[in-house]
Amino acid sequence: MGKKKLRIGIFGLGTVGSGVVELLKRKEGKLGSASFSLEKVVVKNLTKKRDINLSPEILSINPEDILCNLSIDTVIEVIGGIYPARAFVLQALEKGKNVITANKALLATSGSEIFKKAAEKNCYLGVRASNIAAYRLIESLTNSPSRIEKLVGIFNGTCNYILTEMEKTGKPLPDLLKEAQSMGYAEADPADDINGKDTAHKLVVLLGLTLGCFFPLKSIHVEGIANVSSEDIVFAHELGYKIKLLAIARRKEDILEARVHPALVPQDRWLARLAGVENGLEIRDEIGLEIGMQAPGAGKYPTATAIIEDLICIAQGRKLFLSERIPSFNLKPMSEIETKYYLKVYAVDKAGVLAKIANVFGDHDISIESVIQKKIESKKDNLVPVIMLTHRSREDNIQKALRKIKDLPVIKKNPFLIRVEEGIF
Amino acid sequence: MGKKKLRIGIFGLGTVGSGVVELLKRKEGKLGSASFSLEKVVVKNLTKKRDINLSPEILSINPEDILCNLSIDTVIEVIGGIYPARAFVLQALEKGKNVITANKALLATSGSEIFKKAAEKNCYLGVRASNIAAYRLIESLTNSPSRIEKLVGIFNGTCNYILTEMEKTGKPLPDLLKEAQSMGYAEADPADDINGKDTAHKLVVLLGLTLGCFFPLKSIHVEGIANVSSEDIVFAHELGYKIKLLAIARRKEDILEARVHPALVPQDRWLARLAGVENGLEIRDEIGLEIGMQAPGAGKYPTATAIIEDLICIAQGRKLFLSERIPSFNLKPMSEIETKYYLKVYAVDKAGVLAKIANVFGDHDISIESVIQKKIESKKDNLVPVIMLTHRSREDNIQKALRKIKDLPVIKKNPFLIRVEEGIF
Incomplete structure (x- = not known):
């Protein structure tokens, strides 16, 4: 167990950043057996009114105050977005600092590069806060x-x-x-x-x-x-x-x-x-x-708590987070997926409409499980919605059928499709 | 990322042990970026017929072949029970070896001592396999x-x-x-x-x-x-x-x-x-x-997989597993818990039984939510079961009431109680 002291710099003091600062204050300088100090918080605007009380020498608008501060070993990025977050994260890693980020947009677009840099520099990269729905599973999923x-x-x-x-x-x-x-x-x-x-x-x-x-x-x-x-x-x-x-x-x-x-x-x-x-x-x-x-999908505490958990991992002396894997996955084209479909078309309200649609489905190997067709009380345009739930079908067949249905003279407006997902539990 | 080689010794080759050996064989000497070799498997009986093929020089009946083998750095204990597992685990840690165990009986009775020893010797102690229902959460729960x-x-x-x-x-x-x-x-x-x-x-x-x-x-x-x-x-x-x-x-x-x-x-x-x-x-x-x-609650693969995951953590260079905490928890006495209760009594089948029972409950601040009282077709003893579901009540009140009910002349056999748990989801 490391008895070292973490020296922390934070980029951003919005909802999540304030939550992190607040939780850190409650920890009174201790994370398990390690101690820590909050050295710098870099913000865009020094004069903005904030709920959180920080001594003026901690706040700064200069990113270098974190990136070029040799004593800061751990950087928390909670500004969001790609620019300038991407540069801050990569530079911090380049300088050998551990990084914790909640930035899913950044990780989604530059994840490979960021994880590679963290591995190269032997730094911890904490990403628990990037998806609160997976928070407690992220580490186990990677291992x-x-x-x-x-x-x-x-x-x-x-x-x-x-x-x-x-x-x-x-x-x-x-x-x-x-x-x-x-x-x-x-x-x-x-x-x-x-x-x-x-x-x-x-x-x-x-x-x-x-x-x-x-x-x-x-x-x-x-x-x-x-x-x-x-x-x-x-x-x-x-x-x-x-x-x-x-x-x-x-x-x-x-x-x-x-x-x-x-x-x-x-x-x-x-x-x-x-x-x-x-x-x-x-x-x-x-x-x-x-x-x-x-998980609660909003509010500062869930996300801030996930960040604190990453700090605890750093305090325990862990290094990189992502397992090295040799991936060889091919993405299935959307046209090949199979599921049930909910389809809504607006049709002229006259007999035979459903038969016409059913014919097109039949031609494309799609069978229908249920249909809802309702009389609408006050319709200016004489159109009624027809709802169909299909049995499992292939996406490309559905799309072909929809193009055909769209061209039927009785159909007005574009058909609308929602896929069905039966779920695991 | 550690590039080191793990040298593994296993105590036990029952269902879980064989599963571990099988999964290790499939890994062909590699765990992520680390390599490993299976050095020794200590069993009770060398001549027992086994599903798994191991070269004779790996099998042994002598625990010292693992405990005193300086090249073995990682020990997997899957014999179960307290003796001799406890001694093997503590001796392995004492000699600075990482230990992985699925042994919940051992951890429940000697957990403090074992975790203390692991911390003292700076060894990894893997316990994922001790509770398959919590497998993917164990690490996050500790941190x-x-x-x-x-x-x-x-x-x-x-x-x-x-x-x-x-x-x-x-x-x-x-x-x-x-x-x-x-x-x-x-x-x-x-x-x-x-x-x-x-x-x-x-x-x-x-x-x-x-x-x-x-x-x-x-x-x-x-x-x-x-x-x-x-x-x-x-x-x-x-x-x-x-x-x-x-x-x-x-x-x-x-x-x-x-x-x-x-x-x-x-x-x-x-x-x-x-x-x-x-x-x-x-x-x-x-x-x-x-x-x-x-989780599947039986079968060798779930447990063996949890053990492999601990091996991967060791290969990544992790050390101790349990966070240092300062616990200050007091256990609530059972008499003070509050819940709903299902109660079954066998009563002589005559009018007024329910009123007598309800009176006792009233005296003890217990109110009844539902009652089931059935005529039993063929009863030799003229007894009918009376089932009551109470509203939330205190355990001590319920126990006092049950003692009173038991002494009612119309009640035969001891009353039987099952607590109700509404669950989280």
Whole structure:
């Protein structure tokens, strides 16, 4: 056990940074058997009013005060975003400093390079805080000799909040996003919540830690919740499902399926019950272990606690975090995935519409499990939504069928598709 | 990353030992970036027929061949039981060897001493395999700055198998235990499965890792499943519950509640659905993280995989495993716990019995939520079972009331009590 003293520098004093400083103050200079001191906190704006009390000589706007300070051995990066976080993290590692980061966007885009640099410099790289839904599993996932078979997660609190409230209140997405922002849930740029990118970042990082290779974001299918409406939630409910924004990965030998999209999840499954900003993760591995983890998806303490845990690992004298692996995974093209599908089309309200659609499905080897077709009371445009739940089908067949259906004269508006995910538990 | 070579000695070549040897063979001398060699396997009987092929110079019956072999740096103990395992583990640590053990009985009774010795000698002590239900969480639980609030587990595959089969088939416990034994599920001494001791060992170890203090087994309430009958399972089912053997711990500030006993779990809770030999664990901590983990509770691969994961940690150059903590926990006396209770009494089948029982409960501040009283078709003794589910009550009140009820002239046989555990998920 190291009896050394950690000298800590922090980049960023936003929600998470303040949480870290607060928890460190409570620790009164001790992390297990090691001691520590907070040397510098580098911020963008010295004059900004803050909840947290720090002596003026600790605050600085000059990154060099951390990067070129030889006595600082441990750097916490909680500014978020790629620039300038990427440079700070790489320079800190280059100078032999341990680094802890909560920055999933950075890890998703530069994970390989950052882990390589940490290994080269024999530094600890702490990433527990990058995905709170996986927080307690991250270390075991990176070390385990038993490989992941399947992973399904809800990684974005804002989207889960919006989908939960949409179900409760029927309000449209823009209103609910504003609510989420006013409650401090959304990311700095909420576009990355809604379009699925934040979820995808977290999936790429988790797969990187688990498999040892960081897939480029553009290589995986990412779809957000912008087109999901309360109408879909009502229809999904009638079919026995809830709608969630999911990160999904499945491994079969060395073929990996990875995707982010809204999905219908059976109502009685564990993941379906996560409400509001809650995040969650289900994992099954090849020896049959199954884990479900649920975490508060917002607030400074969960993330700050994960950072403190990384500090404790450093205090215990650990070095690098990611196992060396020789990855050889091929991503399955989206066209080859197989699942059930929820399909919504708007059709002219006359007899024979369903038969026409069913014919197209038949031609593409798709069979239908259930149909909902409702009379709509007041419709200006004489259009009725027709909802179909298919049996398991291949994505390319579905896409081909949808193109055909779109061209049917009775169909108005583009068809809308949500995939179904049965979940692990 | 250490590039060193691990030289491994194994005590024991039973189910788990053979699994470890098999998995090591598949690794072909490499654990991540480190290499390893299997130097010695010490067994009780050299001539026993084994599934696994080992060259004769590796097998030995002499413990000194491992303990006094200076080139062996890593010892795996998978013989189980206290003697001679305790001596082997302590001597190996004394000689500066890393130790991996799956031995929950040993850790529960000598955990403090063993961890102290490992720290003193700066050796790695791997205990992942001691509780497969907690396997992927053990490291995080020992490091986490966020403390456990509640922990509920199913830690014994044999008992869960028996309770599951009792529900399905109505067979009595002794028959089902024989089945479990013939399928290789039961411990060497199945008494420790049935009486709850194996579950209690695992609870003591898990609390030891989490809180830093190993409570003596006799300080916690341990009750097995010997008195649970298929009749209870049927009644529990009518009330909306399943019966499971649970390990339960709750912390409130520095007061800890820890107990092992059969319990009624709501049917729709996650833990209730674990069937057959499955093990499981639910945890909630103070920042609101909730984890459910489910693991196969029998078979050599899960345990052997956990041991390999500890080897990988050693290969990465990690040292001690348990955090140094200053524990200051007081165990709550069993008499002070509060929960709901399932109570079964056998009464003479005549009017007014229920009123008499209800009076006693009223005197002891216990209120009743539901009652089941059935006519039994063919009863030789004119006795009917009366089942009551109470609202939350204090254990001492319940025990006092039971003593009074037992003395009522209309009551025959001792009353039987099962506590209710609502579960985390």
